[in-house]
Amino acid sequence: MRKKVTKAIFPVAGMGTRFLPATKSVPKEIMTLVDRPLVQYAIDEARAAGIKEFIFVTSRGKGALEDYFDHAPFLEQELRKSGKTDLLDALKATNMESGAIAYIRQHRALGLGHAVWCARRLIANEPFAVILPDDVIAAETPCLEQMIDAYEETGGNMVAAMEVPADKAASYGILDVEEDMGSVVSVKGMVEKPEVGKAPSNLAVIGRYILSPSVLTNLNKMKSGAGGEIQLTDAIAQDIGTENTVYGYRFRGQRFDCGSKAGFLQATVAFALARDDLRDDLLRYLQEMVQLDKAAQ
Numbered sequence: 001m002r003k004k005v006t007k008a009i010f011p012v013a014g015m016g017t018r019f020l021p022a023t024k025s026v027p028k029e030i031m032t033l034v035d036r037p038l039v040q041y042a043i044d045e046a047r048a049a050g051i052k053e054f055i056f057v058t059s060r061g062k063g064a065l066e067d068y069f070d071h072a073p074f075l076e077q078e079l080r081k082s083g084k085t086d087l088l089d090a091l092k093a094t095n096m097e098s099g100a101i102a103y104i105r106q107h108r109a110l111g112l113g114h115a116v117w118c119a120r121r122l123i124a125n126e127p128f129a130v131i132l133p134d135d136v137i138a139a140e141t142p143c144l145e146q147m148i149d150a151y152e153e154t155g156g157n158m159v160a161a162m163e164v165p166a167d168k169a170a171s172y173g174i175l176d177v178e179e180d181m182g183s184v185v186s187v188k189g190m191v192e193k194p195e196v197g198k199a200p201s202n203l204a205v206i207g208r209y210i211l212s213p214s215v216l217t218n219l220n221k222m223k224s225g226a227g228g229e230i231q232l233t234d235a236i237a238q239d240i241g242t243e244n245t246v247y248g249y250r251f252r253g254q255r256f257d258c259g260s261k262a263g264f265l266q267a268t269v270a271f272a273l274a275r276d277d278l279r280d281d282l283l284r285y286l287q288e289m290v291q292l293d294k295a296a297q
């Protein structure tokens with residue numbers, strides 16, 4: 001039997017410069033989509049996939065993120081007294097079991113690969129998930145749950161993959177596909193941020209991974225790659241062709257790049273339109289805006 005994936009790393013030590021000045025004092029992961037911070041979407045997805053241990057790789061200035069997971073007994077008591085059970089339930093979903101959550105500091109922002117490596121002692125020798133909270137995925141079955149189901153068949157390393165237009169490939173890690181089996185593809189190479197026209201496929205890696213501990217061993221020996229950062233993609237690619245080879249997984253769902261302003265705004269609209277209490281008013285407003293914009297042209 002394959003070892004169950006029960007640990008997840010959430011690398012949140014980046015500086016979030018694309019959201020300055022907001023991220024001067026608010027961690028990007030605490031910014032809200034409708035009424036939940038990005039990190040809550042990530043935690044809910046991990047829980048649905050059976051994750052029991054949540055490891056955050058943080059940095060200076062991320063205190064608000066740690067506070068977010070503290071219990072709030074006074075607030076809970078007030079909501080209970082006033083019979084606001086919906087809000088009480090929403091609040092309880094933010095509570096973490098004592099000891100289930102750990103914070104590791106990445107002392108220097110040396111890249112995503114380095115951030116994952118910082119958590120190596122808490123992972124030890126078992127497969128683990130990595131979730132980037134700024135990739136938010138709307139899906140009927142949460143993306144990580146889909147991947148864990150597929151991983152139970154394949155083992156090895158698995159990365160979430162999504163088709164991107166050729167002119168966007170240079171912003172992603174791109175898979176060189178060996179065999180396309182439908183939702184799962186086996187991989188013979190991975191290129192981080194390929195030059196325009198040099199991408200080996202249109203399948204891009206996005207922020208969900210199930211990794212073998214061998215990736216941590218690879219990271220032990222890594223030097224910086226593209227952009228002077230220690231790239232996670234490079235460490236995963238070193239496992240290709242070994243017993244822990246690499247698979248891409250075409251997930252069912254829509255991914256929003258909430259690390260960018262455009263992606264964040266799109267996600268805000270999409271998640272608000274999915275809410276019964278907001279949909280009608282928002283839709284009416286958006287339609288009016290489109291009409292006004294057309295009239296102005």
Ligand code: UTP
Pocket residue numbers: 011012013014015016017018019028057106108109110111112114115132133134259
């Ligand atoms: P990004 O490339 O989005 O960087 O990192 P960033 O710093 O968060 O944002 P910008 O580009 O300055 O606006 C992708 C993920 O990797 C984490 C980030 O926190 C984010 O979840 N990361 C990146 C680290 O944890 N450490 C790093 O050294 C770099």
